[in-house]
Amino acid sequence: MQTDFKATRALFDLPEGVTYLDGNSLGPLPRAAAARVAQTVTAEWGQMVITGWNRAGWMEMPMRIGNRIGRLIGAEADSVVMGDTLSIKVYQALASALEMVPDRRVILSDTGNFPSDLYMAEGLCRTLGEDYRLKTVAPEAVADHIDETVAVLMLTEVDYRTGRRHDMPTLTAAAHAAGALVVWDLAHSAGALPVDVAGGGADFAVGCTYKYLNSGPGGPAFIYVAPRHQDRARxxxxxxxGHEAPFAFDLDYRPGAGVERMRVGTPPILQLAALDAALDIWDGVDMADLRARSLQLTDRFIAGVEATCPDLTLATPRNHKARGSQVSFRHPEGYAIMQALIAEGVIGDFRAPDILRFGFTPLYTDEADVDRAISTLAAILKGGLWDRPEYRQRARVT
Amino acid sequence: MQTDFKATRALFDLPEGVTYLDGNSLGPLPRAAAARVAQTVTAEWGQMVITGWNRAGWMEMPMRIGNRIGRLIGAEADSVVMGDTLSIKVYQALASALEMVPDRRVILSDTGNFPSDLYMAEGLCRTLGEDYRLKTVAPEAVADHIDETVAVLMLTEVDYRTGRRHDMPTLTAAAHAAGALVVWDLAHSAGALPVDVAGGGADFAVGCTYKYLNSGPGGPAFIYVAPRHQDRARxxxxxxxGHEAPFAFDLDYRPGAGVERMRVGTPPILQLAALDAALDIWDGVDMADLRARSLQLTDRFIAGVEATCPDLTLATPRNHKARGSQVSFRHPEGYAIMQALIAEGVIGDFRAPDILRFGFTPLYTDEADVDRAISTLAAILKGGLWDRPEYRQRARVT
Incomplete structure (x- = not known):
């Protein structure tokens, strides 16, 4: 292993006394991000004001940083651009893809997809009218439903609840063979494991940056458009x-060249600055090492929990190929158990109806974290320590 | 005048030696925003990580801050929510409005509207298909084209180039009388002058926050939905x-109550923190005072420039009622003249093809700024100082 994960851990400002296993929801603060954001605020916005768009390179950030993300997901040069939120990027990718398959009306997805992707697809279908519709099937049944009615296959590679991973190259090839295009959501893949959108044949891919890429709360999303589609994706x-010449202020829209046409409005410079600093950490990371380390940590966690917590049921596939970088267990009292765990300083999260999720992020998670999580969880379950009113009371954001 | 504009000026971190007249494009840094963003990054993201969504109130920020903006634009309580960019909010407002007037197919706008609003409308019409179309007429001809074919009237109240202001109550009433709905873009109104969306009868309104509201580069947009429409706007x-119960992770979309359904994805917390701090300044500002002061400053600038720069042609209406808080002049060499002015420390901006724009923002602009801008501009024009190759060379962002 070439990558020094002790060194990467030291680059994060982790809260004292906490074992943080929720980087699959919101990554912690990279130390350099605080300084970078402060510099962007005071030296750039404060001193350059409007001239920052040119002098500080703000206008180029969505493409420049898109290329940095591109390296982590196996994208060709200049095929990724930053902006908006993941939901917005899903809408753009779907709308573009549907227009390229004009004789079909079905978006196929699965019930394990993140709900917002499904909601955005529903909204798009309603706007498109005619007979456009979203069809959702069980994750394991997706391959069987790829047929000549499907215009676009829209899948999230790694399931946000179970950590189950779809086989991107195989499903993409099946969709292409049936004449459909594919939109991949990489929310739980980018920075979590090696991704190869070019090799896997993806037509479009989208993702967020505040999970495994550590860009901070509300960091911008990305969109990938395969080079073969870039100049016909509308x-x-x-x-x-996204206009060919934004500062000509023409009255008519003409899409710009390449993936940059997927830009919409003014980019969020403070959030992009945080992301840019967070990405510096990845310069020294080999993705194969990351994957090896992730599997070590998740295997260790699964073995430890299964040995000490018989009431928990593993929801994540054991097969390495079929999982991402999180481990989930089911328990009917999952919500209260997670609150008890958080009270003890081990932070994971809960997803309705009964999932306890734990993200393993090699950049800053180590064996001591894994072992503490196992022993704390075991103590809570053994002692019934979760069974208290304050742990059952749900916060708005769970 | 109750408002102390010397005091508000002291709350900004203005670059040394610069007269900044481009707050209609990007407002300068409020001193408190730097500290607030730093706190959000280190104490909230850094120490609370995921728990910040509840503990630091991140999840409520779009509505809480929406209400702060609402006060400045005359909105009813809980009628404004923050998020995304202005272009995205234009799309949402238009799509919702069109669905409420199902038997009509025309969006009416004007050629003085900001191009992105027109582009978003074009894109929406293409997605809707059928005979949906965008019709643009000259700004002064809008009233004559409001007829029973129009589904939605979409206007920007203050023209980004000329500063010409539409009469919101009159045009809105005319549209309503013809059975149409109205979407107002307040990009150059919010924080620039008193706005009364409730009194003016607006159905929808949208705006950005990085201009007169000083939220920083890429700060989030807002959307207003009139209470009478909130529960039927889809x-x-x-x-x-925007789902009724986001954390239930249901597979089907059900819009939430009220304007909050216009939320889309994860809100940009760092940008919202900057905006929140910037809005503190407005707590002590009376909007009538702001308007009076804005008119004093713009009148002084118009008079001074007309007296000393005969080659410049005023593009902004002289009539107080018919203008916002910027003054524009035309000159065929406007681009080079603006570059020369910026080189002398007076920052305005240029808009194609021939507009020199100057924003007058009473929170931090004073008479000394106005007088310096006049004398610098006069010297540049009199001496032909703009006629140099480096001033003619266009930057990407102009």
Missing amino acids: PALSGWL | PALSGWL
Whole structure:
């Protein structure tokens, strides 16, 4: 293993006394991000004001940083651009893809997809009218439903609840063979494991950056468009910064060259600055090492929990190929158990109806974290320590 | 005048030696925003990590801050929510409005509208298909084209180039009388002058926050939905945070109550923190005072420039009622003249093809700024100082 994960851990500002296993929801603060954001605020916004768009390179950030993300997901150069939120990027990718398969009306997805992807697809179908519709099937049944009615296959590679991973190259090839295009959501893949959108044949891919890429709360999303589609993908959300010449202020829309046409409005510079600093950490990371380390940590956690917590049921596939970088267990009292765990300083999260999720992020998670999580969980379950009113009371954001 | 504009000026971190007249493009840094963003990064993201969504109130920020903006634009309580970019909010407002007037197919706008609004409308019409179309007429001809074919009238109140202001109550009433709904873009109104969306009868309103509201580069947008429409407006961009119960992770979309259904994805917390701090300044500002002061400053600038720069042609209406808080002049060499002005420390901006724009923002602009801008501009024009190759060379962002 070439990558020094002790060194990467030291680059994060982890809260004292906490074992943080929720990087699959919100990554912790990279030390360099605090300084970078402060510099962007005071030296750039404060001193350059409007001239920052040119002098500080703000206008180029969505493409420059898109290329940095591109390296982590196996994208060709200049095929990724940053902006908006993942939901917005899903809408753009779907709308563009549907327009390229004009004789079909079905978006196929699965019930393990993140709900917002499904909601955005529903909204798009309603706007498109005619007979456009979203069809959702069980994750394991997706391959069987890829047929000549499907215009676009929309899948999240790694399931946000179970950590189950779809086989991207195989499903993509099946969709292409049936004449459909594929949109991959990499929310739980980018920075979690090696991704190869080019090799896997993806037509479009989208993802967020605040999970495994540690860009901070509300960091911008990314969109990948395969080079073969870039100049015919028509953005349904046709904003001025995706125009061929934004500063000509023409009255008519003409999409810009390449993936940059997927830009919409003014990019969020403070959030992009945090992301840019967070990505510096990845310069020294080999993705194969990351994967090896992730599997070590998740295997250790699964073995430890199964040995000490008989009431928990593993929801994540044991097969390495079929999982991402999180481990989930089911328990009917999962919510209260997670609250008890958080009270003891081990932070994972809960997903309805009964999932306890734990993210293993090699950049800053180590064996001591894994072992503490196992022993704390075992103590809570053994002692019934979760069975208290304050742990059952649900917060708005769970 | 009750408002102390010397005091508000002291709350900004203005670059040394610069007269900044481009707050209509990007407002300068409020001193408190730097500290607030730093706190959000280190104490909230750094120490609370995922628990910040509850403990630091991140999840409530879009509505809480929406109400702060609401006060400045005359909105009813809980009628404004933050998120995304202005272009995205235009799309949402238009799509919702069109669905409420199902028997009509025309969006009416004007050629003075900001191009991105027109582009987004074009994109929406293409997605809707059928005979949906965008019709643009000259700004002064809008009233004559409001007829029973129009589904939605979409206007920007203050023209980004000329500063010409539409009469919101009159045009809104005319549209309503013809059976149409109205979407107002307040990009150059919010924080620039008193706005009364409730009194003016607006159905929807949208705006950005990085201009007169000083939220920093890429700060989030806002959307207003009139209370009478909130529970039947269906968001075309139906993201999970607009769902009735986002954390139930249901497979089907059900819009949430009120304007909150216009939320889409995860909100940009660092940008919202900057905006929140910037809005503190407005707590002590009376909007009538702001308007009076804005008119004093713009009148002084118009008079001074007309007296000393005969080659410049005023593009902004002289009539107080018919203008916002910027003054524009035309000159065929406007680009080079603006570059020369910036080189002398007076920052305005240029808009194609021939507009020199100057924003007058009473929170931090004073008479000395106005007088310096006049004398510098006069010297540049009199001496032909703009006629140099380096001033003619265009930057990407102009």
